[in-house]
Amino acid sequence: MNGFADDLELEIDAVKFDRFGVARGSDAFGDGYFGSGRGGHKVHRGMDFAYEPDALVRSPMPGPSLVTKLGYPYSDDLSFRYIELMSQNRLYIMRLFYVKPSVQPGDTVWKDDAIGTSQDIASRYGSGMVNHVHLEVYVEPRLLMPPYKRRP
Numbered sequence: 001m002n003g004f005a006d007d008l009e010l011e012i013d014a015v016k017f018d019r020f021g022v023a024r025g026s027d028a029f030g031d032g033y034f035g036s037g038r039g040g041h042k043v044h045r046g047m048d049f050a051y052e053p054d055a056l057v058r059s060p061m062p063g064p065s066l067v068t069k070l071g072y073p074y075s076d077d078l079s080f081r082y083i084e085l086m087s088q089n090r091l092y093i094m095r096l097f098y099v100k101p102s103v104q105p106g107d108t109v110w111k112d113d114a115i116g117t118s119q120d121i122a123s124r125y126g127s128g129m130v131n132h133v134h135l136e137v138y139v140e141p142r143l144l145m146p147p148y149k150r151r152p
């Protein structure tokens with residue numbers, strides 16, 4: 001068993017995420033937990049943590065990781081950003097949405113290093129939304145043929 005994977009599973013547990021942030025809970029737009037409904041067939045692809053705007057955001061990835069991308073969640077508003085981190089063993093990708101980056105692609109960051117500041121996402125959706133950082137985690141994202149893409 002990969003010790004890193006064990007660590008990450010523990011870290012992903014909401015309770016163990018205390019050091020990263022407090023689970024957002026519910027607001028006018030739905031629940032903050034992974035897989036919660038977003039209307040129709042849509043589900044929430046990440047987990048939300050309550051953050052006031054301009055708060056320091058630290059890397060939740062165990063160990064060292066590489067900043068692989070600084071992206072844009074919304075094509076119609078490039079003021080909002082996300083930060084993509086890849087774990088050192090290349091098995092895990094994390095994307096942190098609504099974070100203004102203080103890092104650059106190619107930087108190495110360690111867990112709990114500051115990587116940016118939280119953005120005012122409620123300004124896009126309205127006061128019914130609790131400001132938060134949205135975290136998505138991908139496992140083995142570089143697999144060329146994951147099982148679910150196998151032909152029937």
Ligand SMILES: [Zn+2]
Nearest residue numbers: 046047048134
């Ligand atoms: Zn979210």
